[in-house]
Amino acid sequence: MHYDVIVIGLGAMGAATLYQLARRGVRVAGVDRYAPPHDQGSSHGDTRITRQAVGEGAAYVPLALNSQRIWRELEAHSGEALFEACGMLMLSSSQAPTRGHGTPDFGGETAALAERFGIEHSLLDAAGVRARFPQFGGFGDQATGYYEPGAGYVRPERAIDVQLKLAEALGAVLHTNTLVEAIESDAGGVRVQTSSGMLTADKAIVCAGMWTGKLLGASVEDLLKVCRQQLVWFELDEPERFAAGSPVYILLHGAADIDSCYGFPPLPGENAIKIATEQYLEGCDPDTVNRSVSQADIDALYDAHVAGRLLGVSRRVLKSKVCTYTITPDFNFIIDAHPQMANVTLVSACSGHGFKHSAGIGEALAMHHCNEPGAVDLSAFSLARFRS
Structure with missing residues (x-):
């Protein structure tokens, strides 16, 4: 069968794109080297933060807001709980600007965008943080906080699974546990060689993380760096500090991008925080990622980010x-036509802040493909910024 679109990679971006194309009647197939949702890429770990005022830049805010709307729609369609709006606290140990995801004043830019887009939020001093969120009582008197009640977390594995199942019910064809070996394209379309045979389509959207x-190829690979990250779930001695109403959080306590951590409240039935x-x-090489976390790394994480800060x-x-x-x-993201390969669109790298936008990006890509008005x-996110 010849498809209108082949989506390569069915993690956060690919699952969303596949679903949004399928619900518009596009003949679409999805390919993934594993059987998503899986834990071999960037779209796992039980929870992912979603924020509304996105300090990485104004271009992200409509995508984040649309994603939250779509997750609610997916919940209604599937009956699955996907999005928990528990609020988000961005907490800095200093009143001086602190970096995040390449933004020099991450907290300040977040607050400015909240004002610009009319997003509900509040600014807290150290006393206000301690009074409202006693689990963060280890931060000093210079601490400042930004609280956003509409933020929270998404369940990534569930969200991917729901979108893939709905897409398949709408006619999408899934090729899982199928390795893409090569992509060839010309003005007439795209040929995708897989471990199970050749697939052809008018267009391909590559969401392969x-x-x-x-x-x-090199024109894209030279712009991308794969970085291994570690997630740790620490058990609680005082779970009452993390009772109902505990938010997700981003803790900023230094001048560099790496002087920060992020975390989540306990999930139901777990006496631990991630x-x-x-x-x-x-x-690192994506095919040889070290998937174990050493005790030394766990100790270093605790000493740098938890001890004396989280009570x-x-x-x-x-x-x-x-x-x-x-x-x-x-x-920042890359979402653009491939510079040399006709009819191939590159979606992401997400640079560590993609999941919160994925549902909205899938919708925008499908709307652009179908020439619908009003697309974000x-x-x-074009490649032109690197050429200039």
Whole structure:
């Protein structure tokens, strides 16, 4: 069968794109080297933060807001709980600007965008943080907080699974546990050689995450860096500090991008909080990622980000995971036509902040493909910024 579109990679971006195309009646197939949702890429780990005022830049805000709307629609269609709007606290240990995802004043830019887009939020001083969120009582008197009640977390594995099932019910064809070996294209269309045979289509949308560079050649690969990240679930000694109303959080306590962590409240039935760090210095090969977290790394994470800052959190570990970020030089997305391959669209690298936008990006791509009016402008994510 010849398709209108083949979506390569069925993680956050691919599952959303496949679903949005299928619901518009597009003849679409999806291909993934594993059977998603899986834990081999960037779209796993039980929870992903979603924010509304996105400090990485104004171009992201409509995508984040649309994604939250779509997750509610998916919940209504599927009966699955996907989005928990528990609020988000961005907490800095200093009143000086602190960096995040390449933004020099991450908290300040977040607050400015909340004002610009009319997003509900509040600014807290150290006393206000301690009064409202006692689990963060280890931060000093210079601490400042930004609280956004409409933020929260999404369940990534569930969201991917729901979108793939709905897409398949709408006629999409899934080729899972199928390796893409090569992509060829010309003005007439696209040929995708897989471990199970050849697939053809008018167009291909490549959402392959950390494998994107290897699939699309040097002109793309040279812009991407795959960075291994660590997720750790620490058990609680004082679970009452993290009772109902506990938000997701981003903790900023230094001048560099790596002087931060992010985390989540306990999930129902778990007496543990997930905390993760971000690093962009050490790259890795996507096919040989070390998927174990050492005790030394766990101790270092706890000492740097938990001890003396988060109260009531033990050193005992419930579990740990590894995921990857695929980073661009400016920490922003790439969503654009491939510079040499006709009829091939590159979607992401997400640079570590993609899941919150994925549903909205899938919708925007499908609307652009079907020439629907009102699609979100994706030009901010073009490759032209690197050529200039």
